[in-house]
Amino acid sequence: MALTPVENQTPGFVALVTAAAGAFFGLFVGTAQGSGLLGIVIGAVLVGGLGFALAGMRDQERMLRWVLTAAFAVAGFVLGGLPAAIIGLLFGAFVGWFIFWLSTSRYRMHLAPYLTPGQVLWHYAFRVICGAVFVFLITPILVVMPLSFNAQDFFTFTPEMLRFDPEGYSLKHYRDFFTNDDWQQAMWNSIKIAPMATLLSVGFGTLAAIGLSQPHVPFRRAIMAILISPMIVPLIISAAGMYFFYSRIGLQGTYIGVVLAHAALGIPFVIITVTATLVGFDRSLTRAAANMGAGPVTTFFRVQMPLILPGVISGGLFAFITSFDEVVVVLFVGSAGQKTLPWQMFTGLREQISPTILAVATILVVVSIGLLTVVEMLRRRSERLRGMSPS
């Protein structure tokens, strides 16, 4: 059980901490309603007051938490219908739990007994900050998903959607994506360009990484820096440079031109991941293979390649996503015949704010999650193979 002796906290302490939490939530609600300051004050007073009032009633905890949950849900429903009721329900449940978690000192239970109050505060503040970072990173992506099922042609949560009325939802933007020639053309262009660019990136990047990891290669660092430069130089500069260079040699506005440009952008990712994998690669294996009569090519494909494969594949996935998500370079190097999905989304967003973009974005997010899951699984496999992870 708990290592730390716990004692109940005073209502004043509970009120202080809950008021801080209330102010934090109040800031968001208040800003959304037009006055952040008012939101902070109301949130702090409301939640802090509840904390002060309920902190002493520890023996009725279960009942009081239910009451709070129900009260907030009803208040939400009165103010804003079903969606607000759900938010109120969750918020009420959280407030109830939070008040008694503080007042019965449960928050102290799993921490080492020798921690000072300051260290305890930091322990939880750190978690709140991390959580906030996640929320700010993820929320914009999550908001896009329900909006893509909008029955209207605007980026707006309609009253029907907020009531969860099926009338307010529609798959028409997905239908538009799959039937509209412009979008289909753009999708096929992306599907034609990205794998070719990935193939080139992986081929050149892997060879470069292997070459540059040999100790006897002269100017290794300088060559490495040049090869990685497309990742560091601002994209718009690479793009403008490529535009004028490719125009002169007749590659601008061609399929090959776009593939080459994207390959150049993808190579650094492959070099970095493969170089990292090669650090754990035991060179005596290649010498052993050579000792048994295998030529360099056989050694590469039979011994080295299988061991660095996870690095090669994850580099390839990064190269693929780079090409698939890229809009700046293709706007310069491509012509309308090579219009890719990001390009189509970019012009669509500028000229007509159509939720078809959101539907495409949702599809792309799902695809990206799938790809990143594969990368993560490969990384674990690679660690297991190299015996770095105990699992």
Added chain:
Amino acid sequence: MKLTKLTALAATTALCAPMAMAADMANEMTIVSWGGAYQESQLKAYVEPYLEMHPDLKVIWDESSAEATAKMRAMTEAGNVTWDLVDAVASDAMRMCDEGLIAEIDHDEVLAAAPDGTSASDDFGDLLVSDCFVPQIVYSTTFGYRMDLVGDTPPSTICDVFDTAKYPGKRALQKRPIDNMEWALYCDGVAKDEIYDVLGTDEGVERALAKLDTIKDQVVWWTAGAETPQLLADGEVVMGSTFNGRLFSAIAEQNQPIDMLWDMQSFDLDGWVVPADLPEDRKARVMDFLKFATDTQRLADQAKFISYGPARASSAPLVGKHAILGIDMAPHMPTDPANSGNVHVYDYEWWADNRDDLDAKFQAWLAK
């Protein structure tokens, strides 16, 4: 043997005489336009009919009209012009023409005459504002307002935009001095025909900016035509300026609670330009298409899909009903007499001379 060959050749030539032209034309054409409902109207009104007549042709769309001038400059500099026909607003066309980026067009030679024989240059009349420019449509920048957010007396004059006491709430204005400065002076009591004289002086500019200052904290600035309909649909703004076709689409096609305020609408032109120095086969194709796409019937057809006025005088009587909604399009045209009672005619020449100066002052004012 030789004779047969010759006969065959002669026969083919005779039979295919009308086709001989087509053989010299490129089979691919890149058209640059604005995307959205406007591009759709071009597709339906003249590109699809033209493709039916020329099934071998492949049309590629590039939605780059917004940065047409910059891209034309870059392409010309790189010696690699991939565009064949570009849709541009009149002021962009004048600029590109001055810089020699686009070809001059002999309107009477290239374009079709009106059905009654009126020459193209007479049919387009005053709208031929540049030698390089073939007008397609007359559009206007005007205001739309949320019917449910303006109370019982909806705004009826442009000056209601500046009246935050009567109509509280945010307004959407385009992030550029053009139109906004003129509207500000007009609502500050300057007579319509003196606006450009006043704006030509430093005090006039100050006066316009001072008028805009009165609503500055209530303004949402937009840059793309789609933004104001979105803001109105969201209820983020009470009223906002945008292109009249965008408002028509939000009102008639999307059924939003929005209404139009036509007072002091600002007319502008949009049309085709052709890049300078196209190869012969591509140029032949573009000119052939251009002649078809800007004839009287085609321009009238375009108005079935979008509420912009055809640039030819002879097209106006042919404007019919909306192709899908079946409503009469004439009352939705900016040029309709009921809508054009009080219009602001935007002075190209004046803006061409003063644009850079006023842009700088306007940006400085925005940043203040």
